[in-house]
Amino acid sequence: MLALIGLLGGFVTGISPCIIPVLPVILFSGGMQSAREAPRGADASAGTAGGRGSAGGGTAAATATAAPAQAPPRTVSRWRPYLVIAGIVVSFTLMTLAGSLLLGLLGLPQDVLRWAGIVVLALIGIGLIVPAFQHLLEKPFERIPFLNAANRQSSKLQGFPLGLALGAVYVPCAGPVLAAITVAGSTGQIGADTVVLTVSFAIGAALPLLFFALAGRGLAERIAAFRRRQGVIRVVSGALMLALAAGLVLDVPARLQRLVPDYTAAIQEAFAGSDEVQEAIAIGGLENDENAELDRCDPGATELQECGTAPNLRGIESWFNTPGDASVDLASLRGQVVLVDFWAYSCINCQRSTPHINAWYDAYADAGLEVIGVHSPEYAFEKERDNVIAGAAALGIEYPVAIDNQLATWTNYRNAYWPARYLIDADGVVRNVHFGEGQYAEGERMLRALLEEAQPGIELPPPTETADETPANADITPESYLGTTKEQNFGGAERYSAQTEVFTLPADQPQDTFALDGAWRLETQFVTPRDAEARIRLLYRGQEVRMVLAGTGTVVADVDGERVELEASGTPRSYRLLLADAPREGTIEVTVPAGVEAYSFTFG
Structure with a gap:
């Protein structure tokens, strides 16, 4: 098997x-x-076999005599x-x-x-x-x-x-x-x-x-x-x-x-989702001697635990925000408290958690805290080093970042979430694991406890108290991908496939879905208009709505009757469509011009 x-x-x-x-x-x-090369003269003799001859056979005899002198074929x-x-x-x-x-x-x-x-x-x-x-x-x-x-x-x-x-x-x-x-x-x-x-x-x-x-x-x-x-x-x-x-x-x-579009992505996704494959190779939870004890950590815990020595950072393609872009080895950081944060720059949940990580790094770096951001891409465009560096700069990230394009470190930590935090003490032991947003006050309290444990009597700065903008309710529209390989929440009547070129808005569109209108070219990661422009209608729930776009052009959106313009420019990044005072339901109709690629909608 x-x-x-x-x-x-x-x-x-x-x-x-x-x-x-x-x-x-x-x-x-x-x-x-x-x-194999043809014997020398074979092509020529094949073309003249029925041609000129001699009544007395003299020419034939001469040819027969000469033939043995030909070099043998290679x-x-x-x-x-x-x-x-x-x-x-x-x-x-x-x-x-x-x-x-x-x-x-x-x-x-x-x-x-x-x-x-x-x-x-x-x-x-x-x-x-x-x-x-x-x-x-x-x-x-x-x-x-x-x-x-x-x-x-x-x-x-x-x-x-x-x-x-x-x-x-x-x-x-x-x-x-x-x-x-x-x-x-x-x-x-x-x-x-x-x-x-x-x-x-x-x-x-x-x-x-x-x-x-x-x-x-x-x-x-x-x-x-x-x-x-x-x-x-x-x-x-x-x-x-x-x-x-x-x-x-x-x-x-x-x-x-x-x-070239990854035309095998859908096959890979179906293959990875097979229960038989996951059981055979333990994908998503590949257990080894390095990560076997991570199960001791409860991801919802608000008190320190002991979950084994932190797994190594494996398969990192490159680093930045380090001297000379040099790599960082966890073993060399013994004596310091380390926070390993798994993130992706276009992930809205990561964008909301980053201000807290930045604040902790600014406040406690001098007290012995090291933060390592492991960038594990969700999209193909997130594998571009320049895109990651630009995304990190936009989020104000100054701590070391490891580019984990093959998800080797992600898998070595048996991780499955963006963002995810692994808090490691000065002896290299994982003491807390947290998946997703939230619990920042508890996370900072545990971080401070480890710093004091490493250096008894140290005077720490006051808590950062960065505002927690995690949505209070979980009743929001799930992230909606527009590419064919990860499409979610399509509410139109058509088959969502690269073979479908023209779409129309449905008369009755379900809540928490999107639908397309006009001529679209559907790629594995994004959609883009075939003509001068095309439209997307989104029925959403949430307090914040963002859209990941690339290319160049002005995207015009009708957000519950209010006109919003987004100037898309360059590489894929997240643009805000809505930030309300409280969660709400509504309808957004987006007009996308030719030359702009739409990747996804994210919600908060």
């Missing part, structure tokens, strides 16, 4: 937009380079596509399971293997363009029978080192299986089940790549021009590898992936 889940999870990843950057290399170097290894894919599977498996731990033991940066893969990719690319350089690269492999025995007249590299390099730089899209594997590997919880899951996932992710490699070979063998120009294909393959290596350095593949 575990192997099947890994295989299916990997296959869904393998058909996602994340394979786009490596496809050209797979097609040309993995596939077309293994195409034999090409048929194993090259399979060896490229095998290299990817081996490299990905080893890096995922052991790479993080090994680099940690050696004290090396976590991205050193990726850079090594880029270097190897570039060297192989140069070798394909310059044969003499390739000969130097092949020397170390001449004594390895596995790589040399398949065909001594073909490349001794046989594609396996290329696969190893691609496996080091190939970054699959995050999904439930990959999240479980990543946390298991980074925390050292590697048992037989983890190995089975990882290998089957790697094979599943590589199968689509093998298909493209074999398709490239088949194409090259069926078109004579390709067969006659294997030298050109070698040069093109090398150029593509160099381009991929340069692109990886400049982060171009990640930018290209963001331009």
Whole structure:
């Protein structure tokens, strides 16, 4: 069962937009380079077989005499596509399971293997363009029978080192299986089940790549021009590898992936929601030695508890608000009280809780408090580092922020909420966990108690007493996502799908829903008008209503009869439509112009 889940999870990843950057290399170097060349003169003789001859047979005799002098056709290894894919599977498996731990033991940066893969990719690319350089690269492999025995007249590299390099730089899209594997590997919880899951996932992710490699070979063998120009294909393959290596350095593949809608997101979501999958990989609650004792904490507790040593911060992509953007290790903060806050910059609940975290940091940093904001994205646009930095600046965040784009730390803490607070004492023990907004006075009281426990007799500043703006009632409209993969609360009559292009407002729309009117293009994360403008009608309950928008244009809203204009500009961020004195029910009709993307409505 575990192997099947890994295989299916990997296959869904393998058909996602994340394979786009490596496809050209797979097609040309993995596939077309293994195409067999036609015997010299075969194409020409096939075209002239019924042509000019000789009555006496003299020409035929001459041809027969000359034929043996032709050089034999170059034999090409048929194993090259399979060896490229095998290299990817081996490299990905080893890096995922052991790479993080090994680099940690050696004290090396976590991205050193990726850079090594880029270097190897570039060297192989140069070798394909310059044969003499390739000969130097092949020397170390001449004594390895596995790589040399398949065909001594073909490349001794046989594609396996290329696969190893691609496996080091190939970054699959995050999904439930990959999240479980990543946390298991980074925390050292590697048992037989983890190995089975990882290998089957790697094979599943590589199968689509093998298909493209074999398709490239088949194409090259069926078109004579390709067969006659294997030298050109070698040069093109090398150029593509160099381009991929340069692109990886400049982060171009990640930018290209963001331009392509994630057409597998709905499949991933359905896959992750399966009870069988969740039970098999314990997603959302992956228990290991680091986080097993977190269950001792009651998320609603208003008194300090003891819930085990705080789990490590794993898989962090980058940091900011630290000297030189250096990473922060929880172990180095022993002796200080630490607050780990999980957040996302467009989350309205996080926006309301941030002023309290900021106030605590300002008031108690000098007294030994360290705050670490772990930014765990909910939307694809929240994975953009520049967007996160801008969002943090808008919220006044000055404490260190860790960008957890793969949700590795999120999963290592078995977290499931935005925001979520984990209060850690000076000995590194989790003493309080709180999910969501609220309980700020209680949280500050416990924070002060830990500071006094760490430094008896310390004089603390007075409590911050920041106003708590958490909605007093829970009777508000749930967050409403507009993208097709996370759509919630659609109240129209049409099928909510990218195939539906025209919508009309229903005569009877349910409370706490939205409906569309006009021509819309529905993407996985957002909706945008097909024509000059289109409309959204929202029936809401709450005190505050906000809308996440991107692009450029003026969004005009009728909020219970009052005109509100929002000037959308640039990257996605949250804009306020309504802030009332008290919770209420109402109707908002929003006119969205072309060039503006609408992501969601949030309520408070």
